Amino acid sequence: MGMKEKSFSLRAIFISYFATVILACTLLAMLILIALNLAYRSGAIIPANNAEQYLIEQKRSLETSKKFDKSDLPNGTTYLFISKSGRVVETDMSQPMEKAILKNFREENAGKTSYGYYKVFDRPDGRILVNYQLRESYSFAWGNKYLPSATNLVAILLAVGSLLIFIITTLVFVRRLQEQLKPVLKATEKIAEEDLTFSMGHSRIKEFNQLLLSLDKMRGALRDSLLQSWSLEREKSEQIRALAHDIRTPLTVVRGNTELLAQTALTEEQEKFVTYSSKNISQIENYINELSTIAKENSLRDFQPEQVSVKDFLAELNQASSALAQTGDLRLDCQDSIQENLEIGLDKNLFHRAWMNILSNAVEYSPKGGRLSLTYSTQGDDLVMTCQDSGPGFSPEALKKAHLRFFKDDKSRHDNSHLGIGLTIAENITQLHQGQLTLDNAESGGARVIVRVPIIEFS
Numbered sequence: 328m329g330m331k332e333k334s335f336s337l338r339a340i341f342i343s344y345f346a347t348v349i350l351a352c353t354l355l356a357m358l359i360l361i362a363l364n365l366a367y368r369s370g371a372i373i374p375a376n377n378a379e380q381y382l383i384e385q386k387r388s389l390e391t392s393k394k395f396d397k398s399d400l401p402n403g404t405t406y407l408f409i410s411k412s413g414r415v416v417e418t419d420m421s422q423p424m425e426k427a428i429l430k431n432f433r434e435e436n437a438g439k440t441s442y443g444y445y446k447v448f449d450r451p452d453g454r455i456l457v458n459y460q461l462r463e464s465y466s467f468a469w470g471n472k473y474l475p476s477a478t479n480l481v482a483i484l485l486a487v488g489s490l491l492i493f494i495i496t497t498l499v500f501v502r503r504l505q506e507q508l509k510p511v512l513k514a515t516e517k518i519a520e521e522d523l524t525f526s527m528g529h530s531r532i533k534e535f536n537q538l539l540l541s542l543d544k545m546r547g548a549l550r551d552s553l554l555q556s557w558s559l560e561r562e563k564s565e566q567i568r569a570l571a572h573d574i575r576t577p578l579t580v581v582r583g584n585t586e587l588l589a590q591t592a593l594t595e596e597q598e599k600f601v602t603y604s605s606k607n608i609s610q611i612e613n614y615i616n617e618l619s620t621i622a623k624e625n626s627l628r629d630f631q632p633e634q635v636s637v638k639d640f641l642a643e644l645n646q647a648s649s650a651l652a653q654t655g656d657l658r659l660d661c662q663d664s665i666q667e668n669l670e671i672g673l674d675k676n677l678f679h680r681a682w683m684n685i686l687s688n689a690v691e692y693s694p695k696g697g698r699l700s701l702t703y704s705t706q707g708d709d710l711v712m713t714c715q716d717s718g719p720g721f722s723p724e725a726l727k728k729a730h731l732r733f734f735k736d737d738k739s740r741h742d743n744s745h746l747g748i749g750l751t752i753a754e755n756i757t758q759l760h761q762g763q764l765t766l767d768n769a770e771s772g773g774a775r776v777i778v779r780v781p782i783i784e785f786s
Contacts, residue, residue: 681756689716
């Protein structure tokens with residue numbers, strides 16, 4: 328036996344998630360700090376006090392050299408060289424900066440202005456005022472131009488990196504949760520579709536497994552309830568059949584007597600009564616036939632699907648369809664794009680009955696010499712079968728109510744003697760196969776019935 332798959336609680340999963348995020352962010356911060364330290368050591372990033380420290384170290388040299396050379400100053404600094412009399416001899420400062428520093432210097436304020444800090448170096452030939460900033464910089468020019476300060480860069484990298492870690496980690500954990508949630512979603516979908524024959528899946532999350540166990544118990548209870556309901560329906564169906572059979576016998580006697588009475592000498596008024604009685608007897612016979620049909624419809628619960636070849640089954644349907652089309656003097660047009668090895672779970676007898684009901688309806692309301700178009704194809708995981716006739720089409724009311732038992736569409740497709748059971752039975756059979764039957768009118772004219780059945784195996 329294989330090892331039992333380990334399961335986890337949602338609490339443990341969320342703790343693991345937060346621990347992963349925190350650990351990843353900590354590692355990211357350490358990597359950034361290591362990179363920053365290496366940048367300082369390699370000289371790629373210049374410390375904030377680098378210029379100030381250099382000026383302090385080079386103070387004696389700057390004050391005692393024979394001649395001032397601006398190349399002796401550190402990068403990122405500006406200078407102002409004034410004579411002993413206070414006249415500006417040389418500078419690379421902007422005019423506003425020059426004025427601000429001179430004013431600050433002459434007023435003997437601290438060596439700080441709105442332009443930064445400055446130091447004064449006394450020389451025999453004058454004074455040098457060197458302006459500098461206490462901020463980090465880069466050893467390469469484009470870095471100082473385009474990049475934020477090193478401190479801000481670290482903060483940005485840390486924020487962006489943490490956000491990416493959060494997003495990626497969340498997506499990974501969400502995908503894992505979705506994967507473990509699939510058995511639950513599948514179970515609920517199957518139960519909603521009234522499919523109680525599926526095998527219950529398994530999840531590695533304890534709470535999901537508990538839910539699956541509850542769903543499995545509910546499925547069992549529903550299945551038992553449906554089996555009981557179907558048993559009662561079968562009993563009711565048998566009772567209806569027996570009642571219809573019992574009614575036929577006396578009705579036959581009544582019809583026979585009425586026909587014999589019609590052969591005798593009758594007054595005009597008596598002939599009217601006999602004609603009226605014959606019509607009512609015919610109507611009662613129609614009702615009895617419909618009751619028998621309803622009983623057969625209830626027997627649809629004896630659903631026995633099997634795995635069949637779609638190609639072989641469609642060949643059988645086409646043969647029957649061709650014979651049916653000939654009865655209405657219709658031209659049959661079949662289009663088949665089904666792959667050769669496709670198989671599907673069907674109750675062949677029930678589905679054959681459903682399709683023949685659809686075709687019978689189409690033949691009945693197509694004019695002589697019309698066309699009957701049948702199309703078979705696959706769309707995604709569905710087998711799609713379409714029947715389109717050349718009749719007047721469905722009325723708006725029929726499109727809404729044609730699936731209802733005993734619906735009569737006097738305006739277009741149905742006369743008063745036709746109670747519209749065929750399409751109802753076809754729809755019920757389609758639903759037993761977890762499929763869908765839809766009605767519409769084709770743009771080219773005529774009614775169209777579309778049957779869509781999922782390509783699945785029935786155990």
